[in-house]
Amino acid sequence: MLTKEDTNYLTQTGPGTPMGNLFRRYWQPALLSQEIPAPDSAPVRVKILGENLVAIRATDGTTALIQERCPHRGASLFFGRNEEQGIRCVYHGWKFGTDGQCVDMPNEPAESDFFQKVKAVVYPTKEMGGIVWAYLGDAEHQPELPKFEWAQVPESHRHMTKVTLDSNYLQSVEGDIDSSHTAFLHGQVGKNDLEVSSKFFDSNKALRYLWSRDKAPKFFVVETPHGLTIGARRDGGRDHYYWRITQWVIPSVSMIPGEVGGTQRCNFRVPMGDTDHQFYRIDYIPQRPLTPEERYDFEHGTIHPELKPGTSRPVRDLSNDFLIDRALQKSGTYSGIRGIVEQDYAVTSSMGLISDRSTEQLGTSDMGVIRARRVMMRLAKHLESGGEIDAHMDGEIFFMRSPALLVDKDVPFDVGARRAMDAEEEWSRDVEWATVMPVLEDENVPGVNA
Ligand code: FES
Ligand SMILES: [Fe+2]
Incomplete structure (x- = not known):
């Protein structure tokens, strides 16, 4: 038997929760490799530990996991264009590299450096055994991939x-x-x-x-x-x-x-x-x-x-x-x-x-x-x-x-x-x-x- 309080403690894994913090110490399967089969193929929604993300396979074949909400005004990057080593929001064309850095803001003046100040949340990913693994914790505690x-x-x-x-x-x-x-x-x-x-x-x-x-x-x-x-x-x-x-x-x-x-x-x-x-x-x-x-x-x-x-x-x-x-x-x-x-x-x-x-x-x-x-x-x-x-x-x-x-x-x-x-x-x-x-x-x- 568990109290309601303990049940909540064990079952809630969103950002900032104690159990969420424990889960964030471990690599987690985010999706199957085959779901993003080819470079620049369609983005896939990933929801994990209460966070809405989008997975892409970039032009060079590597994978990236990026926040679903566009940092500009929140449109979903699921609808984004996966192109040239990054994802471009279809609302106003902002583009984010696989490290989350905004690299293009075509609706702002060409001389503006505002884009350099905008970064999307991106989590590390690795592929092993047909799975794209994600690590949502802090870099300091990142373990090795679990070699099942x-x-x-x-x-x-x-x-x-x-x-x-x-x-x-x-x-x-x-x-x-x-x-x-x-x-x-x-x-x-x-x-x-x-x-x-x-x-x-x-x-x-x-x-x-x-x-x-x-x-x-x-x-x-x-x-x-x-x-x-x-x-x-x-x-x-x-x-x-x-x-x-x-x-x-x-x-x-x-x-x-x-x-x-x-x-x-x-x-x-x-x-x-x-x-x-x-x-x-x-x-x-x-x-x-x-x-x-x-x-x-x-x-x-x-x-x-x-x-x-x-x-x-x-x-x-x-x-x-x-x-x-x-x-x-x-x-x-x-x-x-x-x-x-x-x-x-x-x-x-x-x-x-x-x-x-x-x-x-x-x-x-x-x-x-x-x-x-x-x-x-x-x-x-x-x-x-x-x-x-x-x-x-x-x-x-x-x-x-x-x-x-x-x-x-x-x-x-x-x-x-x-x-x-x-x-x-x-x-x-x-x-x-x-x-x-x-x-x-x-x-x-x-x-x-x-
Ligand atoms: S909401 Fe994404 S570019 Fe404007
Ligand atoms: Fe069973």
């Missing part, structure tokens, strides 16, 4: 979707790090989530069998330099626990558990205003390119959302009750809603634009949520009182994974899973196979012996 593994692999290895969602960022982050909801919200009715059949059976599905049969995992949370490592422990049979590990990265990034050797996942929740956010969902396979079938599945399946054509907005949203199918809810998916992202969005947007935490009743499965809130409050208050924080100055600390794996019962998860979390070793499927197989045989799981 997905941003280092070739484009062929990943699939990324940008979605605009109408709710505060925090309730979505809380959903990302609350892994007890998955067996319900994303589950199936009347079966172990995935049909275990000889045709499709593999060790990943074997592990997911463990996941779906135990719906009340025990949570363990470890505070780390990047934020939190959250372990959800389930019975893994004879000598092992089955751990699903979530990495929460300050301030609003979550890495969702993925089977070792399989698809890895990362969620970014970037505040736009206080009642909307951009969601970047990235799936990738570190070791190899996605197959055409996998890519098709990401583009047309149920993991990445179905978007309204030409927009970043989902087809299924609160306005149409997410097209919930009550028959499907009785005998198909647990929620009756199609799509993993839409299922998450349905529950988080149904809480209201900014969820009121003052009436919550939190249980042991909410431990990660409680700890993440505490860390955010602590860091923002520390900054507010004039203290300093280590805002991930070293980009290498982001190179990690969120594995789902079996660990010996007598080994703590953060020790036993260390090499998998650090992405230091390629996993042998045979090891997990040999470990999980007896469990399935013990329980006569259909298909195992077929």
Whole structure:
């Protein structure tokens, strides 16, 4: 439970707010590189941390993020002409370079040097991993770009979707790090989530069998330099626990558990205003390119959302009750809603634009949520009182994974899973196979012996 005051503190990220100041210590995804595909291509509106901006790709191919309101009389530079290494306002023709400096004022006398005194706000940008990143903080504290593994692999290895969602960022982050909801919200009715059949059976599905049969995992949370490592422990049979590990990265990034050797996942929740956010969902396979079938599945399946054509907005949203199918809810998916992202969005947007935490009743499965809130409050208050924080100055600390794996019962998860979390070793499927197989045989799981 949170007081209304604390909820406001955590959820407001506009200029001058304590939480906004914390967010401004970190690089944030501003837009996809492909949204500004070519030099001098059309400007794109970007709203981030309560600031309205315009992104352009300049004549030399570099990117720039500039205040949307023209410094002259406030016309939107979204309508501007992106030309010759700058953007020109269509109202009176003032032109601003990629550093924000006004370089031309054609409606003022030619001898006037007034233009030299006018400068627009421009934020630093860098490109990495198909994303244009923005840094909205002060230059003195600018860290390295966060070197997430997905941003280092070739484009062929990943699939990324940008979605605009109408709710505060925090309730979505809380959903990302609350892994007890998955067996319900994303589950199936009347079966172990995935049909275990000889045709499709593999060790990943074997592990997911463990996941779906135990719906009340025990949570363990470890505070780390990047934020939190959250372990959800389930019975893994004879000598092992089955751990699903979530990495929460300050301030609003979550890495969702993925089977070792399989698809890895990362969620970014970037505040736009206080009642909307951009969601970047990235799936990738570190070791190899996605197959055409996998890519098709990401583009047309149920993991990445179905978007309204030409927009970043989902087809299924609160306005149409997410097209919930009550028959499907009785005998198909647990929620009756199609799509993993839409299922998450349905529950988080149904809480209201900014969820009121003052009436919550939190249980042991909410431990990660409680700890993440505490860390955010602590860091923002520390900054507010004039203290300093280590805002991930070293980009290498982001190179990690969120594995789902079996660990010996007598080994703590953060020790036993260390090499998998650090992405230091390629996993042998045979090891997990040999470990999980007896469990399935013990329980006569259909298909195992077929
Ligand atoms: S408002 Fe932009 S040039 Fe006048
Ligand atoms: Fe979810």
